[in-house]
Amino acid sequence: MATVQDIEIRDSAARAAQAAAELNVDTGDRMVLNMGPSHPATHGVLRILLELDGEVITKADPDVGYLHRGDEKIAENMTYTQFIPYTDRLDYLAPLANNVAYALAVEKLMGIHDRLPPRCQYIRVMCAELARISAHLLGLGAFAMDTGAVTVFLLTFTEREKIYNLAEAASGARLTTSYTRIGGVARDIPPGWTDMCRQFLKEFAVALAEAHTLLTRNRIWVDRLRDMGIISQEMAIDYGLSGPNLRGSGINWDMRKNQPYLCYKDLDFDIPVGSVGDCYDRYLVRMEEMKQSMRIIEQCLDKLPGGADNKSHEPVCIVDGKITMPPKSKVLSSMEELIHQFMLVTEGVNAPAGEIYFGHENPKGELGFYINSRGGGTPYRLKIRSPSFINLSIVGELFPGHMVSDVPVILGSLDFVMGESDR
Amino acid sequence: MAALESAKKIQAKFGALISEPVVFRDEVSLTLADPEQILAVCQHAKLQLGFDYLVDLSSVDNYGEDPRWTLVYHLRSSKTGEEVRIKTSVSEEKSELPSVLGVWRTVNWHEREVYDMMGIRFAGHPDLRRILMWDGYPYFPLRKDFPLAGKPTDLPGVAFTQPAPLEGGPFVTAPGRDAINREPRMRTPEE
Numbered sequence: 259m260a261t262v263q264d265i266e267i268r269d270s271a272a273r274a275a276q277a278a279a280e281l282n283v284d285t286g287d288r289m290v291l292n293m294g295p296s297h298p299a300t301h302g303v304l305r306i307l308l309e310l311d312g313e314v315i316t317k318a319d320p321d322v323g324y325l326h327r328g329d330e331k332i333a334e335n336m337t338y339t340q341f342i343p344y345t346d347r348l349d350y351l352a353p354l355a356n357n358v359a360y361a362l363a364v365e366k367l368m369g370i371h372d373r374l375p376p377r378c379q380y381i382r383v384m385c386a387e388l389a390r391i392s393a394h395l396l397g398l399g400a401f402a403m404d405t406g407a408v409t410v411f412l413l414t415f416t417e418r419e420k421i422y423n424l425a426e427a428a429s430g431a432r433l434t435t436s437y438t439r440i441g442g443v444a445r446d447i448p449p450g451w452t453d454m455c456r457q458f459l460k461e462f463a464v465a466l467a468e469a470h471t472l473l474t475r476n477r478i479w480v481d482r483l484r485d486m487g488i489i490s491q492e493m494a495i496d497y498g499l500s501g502p503n504l505r506g507s508g509i510n511w512d513m514r515k516n517q518p519y520l521c522y523k524d525l526d527f528d529i530p531v532g533s534v535g536d537c538y539d540r541y542l543v544r545m546e547e548m549k550q551s552m553r554i555i556e557q558c559l560d561k562l563p564g565g566a567d568n569k570s571h572e573p574v575c576i577v578d579g580k581i582t583m584p585p586k587s588k589v590l591s592s593m594e595e596l597i598h599q600f601m602l603v604t605e606g607v608n609a610p611a612g613e614i615y616f617g618h619e620n621p622k623g624e625l626g627f628y629i630n631s632r633g634g635g636t637p638y639r640l641k642i643r644s645p646s647f648i649n650l651s652i653v654g655e656l657f658p659g660h661m662v663s664d665v666p667v668i669l670g671s672l673d674f675v676m677g678e679s680d681r
Numbered sequence: 682m683a684a685l686e687s688a689k690k691i692q693a694k695f696g697a698l699i700s701e702p703v704v705f706r707d708e709v710s711l712t713l714a715d716p717e718q719i720l721a722v723c724q725h726a727k728l729q730l731g732f733d734y735l736v737d738l739s740s741v742d743n744y745g746e747d748p749r750w751t752l753v754y755h756l757r758s759s760k761t762g763e764e765v766r767i768k769t770s771v772s773e774e775k776s777e778l779p780s781v782l783g784v785w786r787t788v789n790w791h792e793r794e795v796y797d798m799m800g801i802r803f804a805g806h807p808d809l810r811r812i813l814m815w816d817g818y819p820y821f822p823l824r825k826d827f828p829l830a831g832k833p834t835d836l837p838g839v840a841f842t843q844p845a846p847l848e849g850g851p852f853v854t855a856p857g858r859d860a861i862n863r864e865p866r867m868r869t870p871e872e
Contacts, residue, residue, distance in 0.1 A: 323811075323813035330798075331823055497786055516762050613705065613753075617736065628753065630753075641740075641753075651790040
């Protein structure tokens with residue numbers, strides 16, 4: 259039942275004064291600038307309180323939580339399978355990668371991660387890598403637009419559209435994919451999907467080369483990014499950065515190589531690493547990662563067990579009535595399958611008591627799930643290690659000394675998403 | 682297993698305070714008996730054993746048990762890739778333990794989040810404010826006795842909330858022994 263309540267909306271002068279009071283310092287002749295929470299350059303609902311001396315930032319205090327939905331609380335109150343749709347909404351630029359990460363975490367808890375059928379592993383890897391390309395493309399487009407290069411945004415969004423089409427063909431949804439299940443994927447890829455994917459890779463290679471010609475040697479782009487927002491190796495590790503932000507600082511750490519999961523061991527790809535740790539390095543790392551993702555997808559398409567149309571009927575789920583749903587036709591004709599389906603729907607998968615942490619190399623960094631289970635179909639505690647949240651915590655130390663006009667550049671290079679940060 | 686050796690080294694250093702390492706799914710967990718020593722343990726792990734990367738800090742509410750809170754630190758060495766999990770429990774009356782901000786700076790926001798969600802305080806943290814909820818929010822929402830639907834809060838000039846309507850909403854289950862107890866449509870805080 260909705261009720262009407264008064265909201266006090268003060269004028270801008272009063273709000274600025276309150277923002278100054280919140281910083282709790284004697285600003286003297288410094289100015290406090292309240293950036294966000296709905297500023298176009300903050301990519302979502304991030305608010306940053308900036309204390310300025312002229313145009314130079316002397317103090318920055320990021321304020322997160324505007325998109326907090328209590329995902330961890332929700333997870334404690336439903337079965338493992340029921341939480342899959344919520345993972346779509348973490349990093350909503352790469353829902354397929356979140357699905358894969360969450361499913362692998364639960365499978366690790368259950369001890370069935372090494373029983374995944376090969377076809378399922380290859381499909382999951384392709385999904386995760388398509389999601390990586392999609393997320394990096396959006397990050398790049400928004401980054402370039404904030405820096406003043408609008409053309410790149412249109413170019414990358416044209417390519418993202420094709421990835422959405424691929425996601426739609428595989429999962430039935432463009433954004434809220436919920437494609438994985440505990441122990442497999444929801445359904446096999448449809449006939450013709452591999453051709454669609456190959457066609458996309460062909461076109462995307464051209465678009466990526468075009469983005470390179472637009473930016474990589476562009477004088478304005480290089481001038482604005484070089485030596486901007488430098489994160490040293492020591493600082494990157496101390497702040498727990500992950501993903502391209504960590505590798506941009508020159509640290510060779512990638513969960514796909516360092517703690518291989520799925521079939522990444524059988525695939526040939528390189529991990530790009532930066533040297534200085536500035537915005538330009540982080541940009542180059544992302545550009546190269548997209549290229550490597552293309553390599554991975556191409557290898558997966560070639561090696562895919564069962565081939566394009568799966569004539570040999572390779573399974574895409576673990577065939578075990580206690581883990582994955584039995585075929586519907588059998589549910590209606592066989593007692594055992596009926597019981598399995600009933601138990602899976604009402605009680606969920608029967609996970610053992612114990613605790614695990616699984617870190618997945620997501621586009622934004624290491625998306626981790628800590629699951630504390632006391633047995634049964636629901637987690638006792640599920641903690642999401644959100645890379646965006648942790649990558650943002652460095653902002654308070656990174657900004658001082660930079661100009662206000664550099665804020666969009668550094669934020670763009672950190673490439674975060676608030677849905678994941680605030681959970 | 683390299684991580685197990687490191688865990689044994691921590692155990693050797695702190696003796697009876699550290700429990701025997703538990704290995705589950707190739708992950709090593711240690712339990713520290715005295716939460717006041719967490720800073721010393723973390724410092725030792727980072728400086729002597731090279732655990733320079735804090736992956737995550739989680740908190741668990743063991744509602745109805747004593748001690749009520751469990752803090753879970755995930756440590757990693759960025760050189761060797763070893764991982765060790767250190768757990769320590771804090772009683773509800775105390776609800777406080779030393780901050781490890783001096784060891785890893787990333788823990789700043791983690792500790793603020795634990796305080797915000799569970800209400801566990803970290804002694805020595807210079808800026809222990811709420812981070813996901815707004816300043817002045819009166820509850821700690823991740824505690825087990827906080828209802829899923831939420832509690833009404835009214836802070837004029839800041840925010841107002843109503844409990845979320847769960848009736849007819851998505852199928853809500855709760856941890857419990859049998860299906861009857863696990864699937865009430867809405868839980869009340871008294872339960």
